[in-house]
Amino acid sequence: MRKVLLGAAAAFALTAGTAAAQGISGDVVKIGVMSDMSSLYADVGGPGSVAAAELAVKDFGGTVAGKRIEIVQADHQNKPDVGSSIVRQWIDSEGVDAVADVPTSSVALAVQQVLKDKGKVFLMSGPASSDLTGKACSPTGVHWTYDTYALAHGTGSALVKQGGDTWYFLTADYAFGHALERDTGDVVKAAGGKVLGAVRHPLNTADFSSFLLQAQASKAKVIGLANAGGDTINSIKQAAEFGIVAGGQRLAGLLVFITDVHSLGLKTANGLVITEAFYWDQNDETRAFAKKFEAVMKKKPSMVQAGVYGAVMHYLKAIDAIKTDDGKAVVDQMKKMPINDFMTKNGKVREDGRVMRDMYLFEVKKPEESKGPWDYYKQLAVIPAEEAFRPLKEGGCPFVKG
Amino acid sequence: MFELLGIPPQALFGQLLIGLINGAFYAMLSLGLAVIFGLLNIINFTHGAQYMMGAFVAWFLLNSALGLNYWWALLIAPIVVGITGIVIERLLLKRIYKLDHLYGLLLTFGLALVIEGLFRNYYGSTGLPYSIPPQLAGGHNLGFMFLPNYRAWVIVFSLAVCLGTWFVIERTSLGATLRAATENPTLVQAFGINVPRLITVTYGFGVGLAALAGVLAAPIYQVSPLMGSQIIIVVFAVVVIGGMGSIMGAIVSGFGLGVIEGLTKVFYPEASNTVIFVIMAIVLLVRPAGLFGRAR
Numbered sequence: 001m002r003k004v005l006l007g008a009a010a011a012f013a014l015t016a017g018t019a020a021a022q023g024i025s026g027d028v029v030k031i032g033v034m035s036d037m038s039s040l041y042a043d044v045g046g047p048g049s050v051a052a053a054e055l056a057v058k059d060f061g062g063t064v065a066g067k068r069i070e071i072v073q074a075d076h077q078n079k080p081d082v083g084s085s086i087v088r089q090w091i092d093s094e095g096v097d098a099v100a101d102v103p104t105s106s107v108a109l110a111v112q113q114v115l116k117d118k119g120k121v122f123l124m125s126g127p128a129s130s131d132l133t134g135k136a137c138s139p140t141g142v143h144w145t146y147d148t149y150a151l152a153h154g155t156g157s158a159l160v161k162q163g164g165d166t167w168y169f170l171t172a173d174y175a176f177g178h179a180l181e182r183d184t185g186d187v188v189k190a191a192g193g194k195v196l197g198a199v200r201h202p203l204n205t206a207d208f209s210s211f212l213l214q215a216q217a218s219k220a221k222v223i224g225l226a227n228a229g230g231d232t233i234n235s236i237k238q239a240a241e242f243g244i245v246a247g248g249q250r251l252a253g254l255l256v257f258i259t260d261v262h263s264l265g266l267k268t269a270n271g272l273v274i275t276e277a278f279y280w281d282q283n284d285e286t287r288a289f290a291k292k293f294e295a296v297m298k299k300k301p302s303m304v305q306a307g308v309y310g311a312v313m314h315y316l317k318a319i320d321a322i323k324t325d326d327g328k329a330v331v332d333q334m335k336k337m338p339i340n341d342f343m344t345k346n347g348k349v350r351e352d353g354r355v356m357r358d359m360y361l362f363e364v365k366k367p368e369e370s371k372g373p374w375d376y377y378k379q380l381a382v383i384p385a386e387e388a389f390r391p392l393k394e395g396g397c398p399f400v401k402g
Numbered sequence: 403m404f405e406l407l408g409i410p411p412q413a414l415f416g417q418l419l420i421g422l423i424n425g426a427f428y429a430m431l432s433l434g435l436a437v438i439f440g441l442l443n444i445i446n447f448t449h450g451a452q453y454m455m456g457a458f459v460a461w462f463l464l465n466s467a468l469g470l471n472y473w474w475a476l477l478i479a480p481i482v483v484g485i486t487g488i489v490i491e492r493l494l495l496k497r498i499y500k501l502d503h504l505y506g507l508l509l510t511f512g513l514a515l516v517i518e519g520l521f522r523n524y525y526g527s528t529g530l531p532y533s534i535p536p537q538l539a540g541g542h543n544l545g546f547m548f549l550p551n552y553r554a555w556v557i558v559f560s561l562a563v564c565l566g567t568w569f570v571i572e573r574t575s576l577g578a579t580l581r582a583a584t585e586n587p588t589l590v591q592a593f594g595i596n597v598p599r600l601i602t603v604t605y606g607f608g609v610g611l612a613a614l615a616g617v618l619a620a621p622i623y624q625v626s627p628l629m630g631s632q633i634i635i636v637v638f639a640v641v642v643i644g645g646m647g648s649i650m651g652a653i654v655s656g657f658g659l660g661v662i663e664g665l666t667k668v669f670y671p672e673a674s675n676t677v678i679f680v681i682m683a684i685v686l687l688v689r690p691a692g693l694f695g696r697a698r
Contacts, residue, residue, distance in 0.1 A: 038519075039628060042527035173672050201667075202675040206623050206632050209420045210667035210674075213547060217413055230528060233624050241534065241550045241622065243541055263624060265531035299526075 024067040024325050026095040031057075031312060033100045034083060034111070035126060037075035040204050040230035041103045043259040045126040048305040049101040051296045056312040064316050065323045072096065078203065080110035087114045097325045098123055098315060101308050105129035105176035112138050119327040123315055125307035128228070128255060129179040130390060133354040137397035140327040141353045142315075142334060145307030146277045148176070149390040150359050151254050152183035154275025154383050158361055159222055159252050160191040167252075168220035169198035170211050170235055172227035180226040180254055196220045201231070208235045212242050221250060228255045233264055240268055257302045261376045266367040269376075274362045278303040278343040279377050282360075285342035300374045303343075310341045314349075347385070352397040356385040416547030417664050423553045425660020426560035427615055431637040432644065432652040433564055434611035437571065440647030441584050441604045444495060445503055447511040450634030451518050452609045455483045456616025457625045458521065461530050472535035472621070479617045480610035487609030491602050514630070521627035529626030556618055563614065564653045571649055580604060636675075639682040645695020655693060 033053045035045040050073045057069045072094070076083035083102065090096035091114075099115060102108045103126025115122045116138035123142055124132060130149040132141065167188050171177040177200070185195045196218045199211045212235070215223045223244065225235050232253055239251055253260075253272050258279065261269045280290035280300045289309070293301040301309075318333040319325050331353075339347035339355065347357040362377035370376060392400060431453060438446045459482050460475035470478065490513065498505045534552045541550035571577035580600060583590045587597045616629075623629055640659050644651030659678050666677040685693060 038522060039527060042522070044528075046527070199667075199671050201671055204632060205675070206629065207424050209423070209553075210417055210664050211671065213413070213416050213420065214668065216548070230624065230626065230628070233528065237624065238622065241541075241552065243548050243550070247548070259526070259528050263526075263528035263531065265533075267533070268531065 023323070024065055024319075025097065028068045028070050028095065029064055029098075029316070029319060029325050030070045030072060030094070030096045031098045031100055031123075031315070032087070032090045032096040033071060033073045033308065034076050034086060035073075035101045036078050036103055037073075039078055041078070041126065041228070043263075044229060044257045044302050045101050045103045045304045045308070048293070048297050048299075048301065049125065049308045052293065052301065052305040052309040053100055053312045055292055055296070056309045056316070060313060060316045064319050069316065076102065076104070076107050078104045078107060080107045083107035084110040084114050087111050091115075091118050091120055097121065097327070098330075100312055101126045101304065103127055103304060104174075105132070105179065106174045108132060109136055109175055112136055112141050115140060115327075121315065121327045121331055123308070123311035125311055126304045128176050130183060130395075131175070131179055133350075133352040134390070134395040134397055137352045137395070137399065139353075139399060140331045142311065142331060142349055142355065143353050144311040144355045145303055146275070146359065147354070147389070148180040148183045148255075150277075150383070150388040151180060151275050152187045153388055154359055154361050155252055155254050155273050156184040156187040156224070157191060158273050158380070159250065160188055160193050164222035164250055164252070165191070165193035166220045167193060167195050167222045167224050168215045168218040169195070169224045169226050170208070170215055171198050171200050172203050172231055173200040174203055176228065177226045181224070184224055184226065184252075184254055198226075201227070203231070205231060206234060208238045209242065211235075212239055212244060216242065216244055216247070216249065221248075222252050223249055224252045224254055226254055229257070229260065232256055233260050236264060236272075237268055257304070258300065258374070258376060259302050261364055262299075262374065266365060266370055266376065269364045270366045272364045273380070274364065274377070275359055275383070276303050276362060276377075277357060277359055278306040279360065279362060279379075280306075281375065281377070282379070289342045306343050310339070310343055313341060314339055350392060352392060352395055352400050354389055354392075354395075356389060358385055359383040359388040413546070413668070417668050418661055419547065419549065420553075421661035421664025422657055423557050423660070424664060425657035426557050427619060427633065427656075428637055428640045428660050429564050429653045429656025430560045430615040430618070431612060431633065432640040432656045433567055433649065434608040434615075435637060435641050436644070436647055436649050436652035437567065437611070438605060438608040439641070440649065441580055442495070442601055443499065443503070443584070444506040444605075445510065446605075446608065447507060447634070448490070448514045448517070449510075449609075449612050449637070450630030450632075451514040452483055452487065452612040452630070453616040453619070453633065454521065454627060454630035455486070455517065456480065456613025457532070457620040457623075457629060458525075458616075459483060459613065460617045460620045461532055461625045464532065472617070475617050475620075476614070480613040483613035483616075484606040484610035488602055488606040491605040495605065496598065496602075514634075518627050518631060525627060527626065527628055529624030529629070532620040532625050534621040552621060556622075560615075560618065563611070564656075567611070568649050568653060636678055639678045641692075643678075643682050643685045643692055645692025648692065648694040648696075651692055651694025 033050045035049045074086045098121035100123040105127045108127030125145045130147040133143045169181045171181045256274045318330045335349045344357045361381040456479045459479040463470040463475045538552040583597045644655035666674045
């Protein structure tokens with residue numbers, strides 16, 4: 001314990017001392033991967049995100065600017081207070097330079113605030129709320145993989161175009177669900193459709209029958225599921241049970257991950273229209289990454305896990321270019337360098353921290369179309385970055401000029 | 403048609419029915435807990451994990467080489483999980499009967515975490531698919547709502563199980579022996595009855611009830627390592643409201659709270675996962691022994 005304290009004190013002293021000297025603080029680049037390790041989002045991010053970060057470090061060579069790279073991990077249990085206190089401890093006493101992943105928008109919003117105050121880097125892959133690059137943006141925050149705006153403009157507008165002009169939302173009652181409902185509602189209204197109502201359910205609900213009956217009674221053509229993970233799985237499963245799809249209403253899974261499809265099975269999930277930033281079977285590069293990942297995790301990567309790899313890689317490249325791990329300087333450098341990896345072509349980090357990349361619209365295959373486990377998606381369309389993400393000026397990010 | 407608080411009566415009937423169905427799960431789980439607490443004086447926090455194991459056994463049976471379907475699972479899963487319960491009782495629980503309740507709580511809670519962690523490690527947190535048996539697929543339009551056949555089955559089946567258990571414990575000579583063994587084990591033993599074995603079998607039975615509820619739940623919810631920890635806290639609240647150890651209390655408050663929770667989902671959905679605890683707090687203030695409990 002004493003040794004840890006001494007080490008922590010030394011690390012802290014070094015952090016403080018070298019900020020001006022622009023070197024690598026504490027002679028180590030420490031990345032804290034924080035995720036939901038044991039609950040409803042654990043398969044989407046969780047241990048797989050840690051593995052992805054470790055893969056990135058390994059592929060980068062294990063050192064950057066001559067210094068060691070270290071990965072630490074923590075479970076935020078989907079609680080904002082737990083998340084922000086871990087991050088404070090990481091920075092104040094353990095010399096962590098960057099925090100990666102952090103699914104669950106409410107936790108990410110709290111962590112974003114802490115990291116902004118401390119001037120440390122936030123590599124967001126898991127969280128969805130578009131507010132993270134909007135009114136809650138940070139000069140050291142990078143929102144890597146996707147956001148609620150992109151989901152709304154992908155799945156949302158695809159369904160409106162197919163005639164789904166009246167919507168009812170089943171919304172997870174926290175920051176993410178609210179943001180997704182708002183962004184999708186905007187898309188529906190902009191396309192001339194109508195939002196008939198919404199019901200807010202607590203995070204991590206097992207039984208959706210009550211909510212589904214309310215949605216059924218609304219007679220809306222589309223029931224938008226503004227939830228994720230286990231909540232989405234249970235909603236979809238029980239909607240089938242209550243004959244909602246058979247009754248002519250359509251389900252819009254606004255945030256569905258491949259792990260959810262795997263868990264539901266194609267018999268229940270087929271026909272869902274899904275917006276994702278990555279699918280393992282898109283091309284040789286994505287398949288190569290999936291193979292590396294599968295060797296460690298024994299399953300295919302989700303877009304969140306793939307995003308953690310990409311974000312950590314880009315972060316390390318930026319440090320390598322400017323030989324410092326000072327938060328603001330590194331993120332400024334990340335914004336200067338184009339992103340080219342297995343899942344992002346000619347991407348860039350925008351001023352507000354939003355990563356601009358193409359998104360993809362997929363449809364879940366029918367059981368007879370699938371060749372086996374994890375062969376689940378067929379691509380419907382590519383959504384160019386400029387359409388997928390909110391224009392810079394509309395975000396309301398305070399430090400964006402103009 | 404008149405409206406009640408802005409909700410048409412049709413919708414209200416639907417919600418009442420849904421509440422009863424969810425209450426059926428609460429009732430079956432709290433029944434097992436009440437049996438175990440009433441007869442063993444152990445607060446069985448492993449109950450949620452055992453409910454989850456029941457669902458997993460159903461999944462294993464279906465996906466094993468034998469391909470045993472739902473109906474077989476309904477029979478086999480409670481036996482298999484019940485036997486693991488008996489092993490736990492023989493190896494661990496019987497050593498702590500004489501200690502404070504707290505030790506039993508800590509032991510069973512620890513066990514629950516271990517079991518849940520093991521399943522999560524091997525099967526992930528999102529869960530595994532399990533379909534509704536073909537005989538119970540589909541549903542009927544009742545005019546005020548669409549009732550899936552499977553949900554109707556759940557309510558009928560669990561009512562039968564609950565009332566059957568109540569009858570055995572409160573109205574038969576076996577039940578009388580069980581109750582006597584809890585009141586005064588030494589005296590009952592003097593009559594030539596093997597009390598430790600009686601207690602072991604009772605624990606196995608309580609655990610089997612949890613597993614049975616797990617099989618019932620498998621087609622509705624995901625078969626997931628987390629399913630137990632999600633429901634167990636609510637079920638404990640139900641048992642406390644009903645009165646610790648009271649069989650009828652567990653059944654009535656299980657169904658009743660299902661209905662109250664269902665109505666909350668209509669009138670104020672955000673509060674639907676807190677309402678049971680609010681009720682628990684009120685009941686504890688007014689009647690500390692629970693609605694049907696006797697002060698000890």
